[in-house]
Amino acid sequence: MDAIPSQPTTASTAEPLARVRNLSLTLPSASGPVNILRGIDLDIAQGEAVGLLGPSGSGKTSLLMLLAGLERATGGSIELDGQTITAMDEDALARMRRSRIGIVFQAFHLIPTMTALENVAVPLELAGRRDAASRATEALSAVGLSHRLTHLPSRLSGGEQQRVAIARAFAPEPRLLLADEPTGNLDLATGESVMDLLFSLRARLGTTLLLITHDPALAARCDRQIRLADGRIA
Secondary structure, three states: OOOOOOOOOOOOOOOOEEEEEEEEEEEOOOOOOOEEEEEEEEEEEOOOOEEEOOOOOOOOHHHHHHHOOOOOOOOEEEEEEEEEEHHHHHHHHHHHHHEEEEOOOOOOOOOOOOHHHHHHHHHHHOOOOOOOOHHHHHHHOOOOOOOOOOHHHHHHHHHHHHHHHHHHHHHOOEEEEEEOOOOOOOHHHHHHHHHHHOOOHHHHHHOOEEOOOOOOHOOOOOOOOEEEOOOOOO
């Protein structure tokens, strides 16, 4: 008897914002090919918050990088907002990221020679936004940094730098926000404050969220939790 195919992990029967089918990623190594992701099927509904858990090396960050178009899949497909991003060239992927995807990493990735305002405004300018400066100012005000607009990253605390990174991610009003251990470089109290801010902004804007975390309590704040193990959804 043929095996019954597994159904994609999903929270809703409505048309998903992100649709992942049979996604795989295999990378070369000195000892031979390494299977990072092994046939991932996943739907994420518009406005949903999904917590992604799993041990180190399970493929969490690789999945995020594929969803962001920063890594190429070996097989399978990803659709975002009805567009197949696994078939896009690099220019189309860059346009997609600028307009529809926000990313917050554990490292802040701020440009050290630019002020907080410039770090948020420049990506908007590259996307062709004529209101880049005013939009960046609004985004920084929303994260409580209206008094830090002209400060360089070196003059900001770790929590403030991550707030700038969050403002940068939310400024284009993305359809999908990808967050990879965004509090990993922060102390407990600062991390909790930053996550309160991220969830508040996400709820206010109706942004779809995929959050990678090792913290079950943090994942529990999401609408749904998914666990990866050995490159598969467990």
